Amino acid sequence: MRRARLGFWLFLAPVLAWLVLLIVLPHLDLLVMSLRSGSGSRASWTLQNYANFFGEPIYWLTFVRTAMYSVITTAITFLLAMPVAFYIAKVARVRLQGFLLTLLLLPFWVSELVRIYGWMILLRESGVVNFALLKLGLADAPVEMLYNDATMIMGLVYTSMLFMVVPLVSAVESLDDSLIEAAHDLGAGRAAIWWRIILPHCKPGITSGAIVVFMLCLGNYLTPNLMGGKNSLWFTEQIYNQFIASFNWNQGAAFGFLLLALSSAIIWIGLKITGQKLGEVAS
């Protein structure tokens, strides 16, 4: 018994060290920083950094915008990923399944930066898509497709697709085919089967996928910055600006914590609305 305990702690130690040294301690440091003003000997305790967020419309509006676009992205990603996941899990043959999942994984073998630049090469005014449109006579003049919100959302959906499909595939896979067949036999239509059987069964998968995608979008920096262009102030960029451009680490740290708190709150509200518990989703 005692030996087993020792073993347990021995194996837990690296994980604990990792969590405490690399996650808890830096966050505590940031928390302290966010509650102070100035630096060095002139520092004093204050809540001003948090008050700034609510007092200055530019800051909280940017957050609202970021959160709204993240929700939209999550919804679109779900709508696209659900049929894909269903096809992979239920319709495709076993050998094709692995191939299709690999296809989904493939883009992630290159870094996000490269993927985004790839999109920029395709979509820019002198880019590949415009070249094709002009050659085919579908457009008279090149169209600028970059630097607007629609393109940015497309980029975000593209980056998050995989993180929605994978939990959905495993959720759909665990659904017993006989349930669908029974519903057919009892005269349910396609819509009813989706609405009453498949979606309720996949709820935990949908929720975990949605949480991951939402958090990824909210914390994304590259895609909004490069594809969104001139209007797309993302909240992460504001944090970067506080740290790097304004040298105001205290304000940046406060923004970081607000991002953490507000995004957790949004997810909590989402779980409440759909009547789920985090424990069920995780299991």
Next chain:
Amino acid sequence: MRKVLLLLLLALVAVATTAQAETLKLLTWKGYAPKELVDKFQAETGIAVEVTYSNNEEMIAKLRATRGAGFDLAQPSQDRISSVQEEFGLYQPVDFSKIQAELFIPSMLEAVKKNTLVGGKSFAVPFCWGTSGLIVNADKAAGATSFKALLDPQFEGRVSYRLKRPTLIAMGFALGYDPFALYADPAAYQAMLDKIEQTLIAAKPLVKNYWANGDALLESMRSGEVFVAMAWDNGGWKLHAENPAIDFVAPSEGALGWIDTFAIPAKADNVEAAYKWINFMLRPENAAVFTSAENTPTASKDANAHVVADVRANFERSFPQATIDNIKWYPPVPASLEAMEGKVLDKIKAAK
């Protein structure tokens, strides 16, 4: 026994680290340590150079995070040194007995000494300099000779600039202010920033994008997507070599002149190597290698004779004497201004 073993191991580690080749950890801008010179330096001194690329803001953030450790030599711009030195103490004073002053253009060495003076000591020596102004495609936007061209409706959708402080300064000059004279008066500076904010938000529909990456901007100019941009002179000259219609134009308000320096972080490990690198880079033939490759003049006094002809031609074309005299050199930035500017830049970016 165990203790002995442990001691042995420690001794071994110590020997291993000292036996390793000496290195110089350099925090600098892209292009500031050409491979040719890094190799030559290693052959001469046996010191390997480890280069990390950065920009002004990230350099300060990196050094601030470690309170001036991790690098042996940094290259911030001269106007960004005194305020961070006062506040965070990132650098150590320059020991001028180890600097070969005869290699430098005297006036530039003096100017940088004066501008980086904190508590009676200077914290940097000059390395290279350049300006930001306009890059203009003369086929599409002839006659763009002022920063006001960035606000001109006839170039709608064909304008690009960075959302960084140089753009605010340029707009200040374009709107008839003297931003540098207002540095000492935060209230008046804020008033100027408010006006600039309105102007740039109103001009937003004209902008193609706010560029963040120099290569990406050059690509937009090259492909004809952008006609007028605010950018550095060497980018314009690079494009001029490919397409004679595109060139750098020093605006009538005066090009904005920067000087990048050498400054030694407070907790540098290898200070001796840092001084060796400084003196090495300022040697005329070495400085000329850098200038020829990067189109960027240095503070080295006699380098000009060694610079390749077309690089010299660029310079003479864009900078007749009157234009040089009109360059607006950045004075040291007081600390409080940067927070004010940051907010204005955020507002411009977020505006519809």
